[in-house]
Amino acid sequence: MKELQAIIGHLCGTASPSVLVTLTSVQGSSYRRPGARMLVTDAGDRIGSISGGCLEEDVVEHARQVAANNRPEVITYDTSAENDLVWGVGLGCHGVVKILLEPVQARPSWAQAVSKNLLAGEETQLEAIWDSNTGRLGTRLVEDPNGENASAKPGVFVDRIAPPPTLTVFGAGDDAQPLARIAQELGWRVTVADVRPAMATATRFPGCFALVLGPAEDLVGRSFPPPGSLAVVMTHHYRHDVPLLRSLLPLPLAFLGLLGPKRRSEKILADLAEGGLAITASMRSRFHAPVGLDLGADAPEEVALSIIAEMQATLSGRDARPLKDRQRPIHA
Numbered sequence: 001m002k003e004l005q006a007i008i009g010h011l012c013g014t015a016s017p018s019v020l021v022t023l024t025s026v027q028g029s030s031y032r033r034p035g036a037r038m039l040v041t042d043a044g045d046r047i048g049s050i051s052g053g054c055l056e057e058d059v060v061e062h063a064r065q066v067a068a069n070n071r072p073e074v075i076t077y078d079t080s081a082e083n084d085l086v087w088g089v090g091l092g093c094h095g096v097v098k099i100l101l102e103p104v105q106a107r108p109s110w111a112q113a114v115s116k117n118l119l120a121g122e123e124t125q126l127e128a129i130w131d132s133n134t135g136r137l138g139t140r141l142v143e144d145p146n147g148e149n150a151s152a153k154p155g156v157f158v159d160r161i162a163p164p165p166t167l168t169v170f171g172a173g174d175d176a177q178p179l180a181r182i183a184q185e186l187g188w189r190v191t192v193a194d195v196r197p198a199m200a201t202a203t204r205f206p207g208c209f210a211l212v213l214g215p216a217e218d219l220v221g222r223s224f225p226p227p228g229s230l231a232v233v234m235t236h237h238y239r240h241d242v243p244l245l246r247s248l249l250p251l252p253l254a255f256l257g258l259l260g261p262k263r264r265s266e267k268i269l270a271d272l273a274e275g276g277l278a279i280t281a282s283m284r285s286r287f288h289a290p291v292g293l294d295l296g297a298d299a300p301e302e303v304a305l306s307i308i309a310e311m312q313a314t315l316s317g318r319d320a321r322p323l324k325d326r327q328r329p330i331h332a
Helices: 002-013 056-069 109-120 176-185 216-223 238-248 262-274 281-286 300-316
Strands: 018-028 037-041 046-048 073-078 095-104 124-129 138-141 156-161 166-170 189-194 210-213 230-233 255-258
Touching: 002 018, 002 037, 002 046, 002 109, 018 056, 018 156, 037 056, 056 073, 056 095, 095 138, 109 124, 109 138, 109 156, 166 176, 166 216, 166 238, 176 189, 176 300, 189 216, 210 216, 216 238, 230 238, 230 300, 238 255, 238 262, 255 300
Parallel strands: 166 189, 166 230, 189 210, 230 255
Antiparallel strands: 018 037, 018 095, 037 046, 073 095, 124 138, 124 156
16 A cells, blocks of 8 residues: 555656556466556656566566657566576566556546545546557556446456555554554554643654544544544553543444453453443454454564554454465465
């Protein structure tokens, strides 16, 4: 998400042309999946990537030719043979990838649409045509997202670009800072809410989407976590956690986490139930307490990593087991 945001930001904010590189098709194994993008600017700089770093140098050479000729091109890398060193890149991925390179003028309409929709929290559908028999090579908006599924057409890759995950952090203590920082590094939209004006500040949480202040009873209503979003409560104060969870548990969140020991979280749930809140199975299924994966975390940065990792696993529908124990392919 972050690299796409950077690519869109450059395309919408420059007056110079670029070459957009899109990974459109994968057969077998590949480090990145279809939809990975890299932008080669007119100055020769790269934004994003389409492999683990092994293809980029060769692709940039092709991008220079595409820019000079002002014509799109599709290139294929076949590393399915046992000795893929024939390509001079030594991928070792044992797959066939097709990559679309297209000259892009400044501020293309599709990039402006993606930028607008990302800010509005709405999905954008793009199609990248990589087979000239299907149409003119290049990227464009899907005109009728609810119409015929263009991805069923050969030579067309349709990318559904969802808005970035939204994370609301309740509690602006020192341990919330690395959590917000890592989430932003992933391209997530982060809101920090706290009862203390001296803590939830732009100096302590630079780059956050919003900083919300108010009594604990009002923080959820003022921050308004959207349906399907992520939230974590880390105020370290029982008297703040109780009203926060009373408001958060009924919401249709994708993930709700609470920092602290399991015994403490169970006491809060019991107190809420005694106070009249019906704790349903659905609430419990999305409630993660203690929040975070068992990484042996201690320092704030380590705790933040364990929390972010559990959130990412939840968003991806994965169980967070080591990949060496996974019997199915890594990518769907």
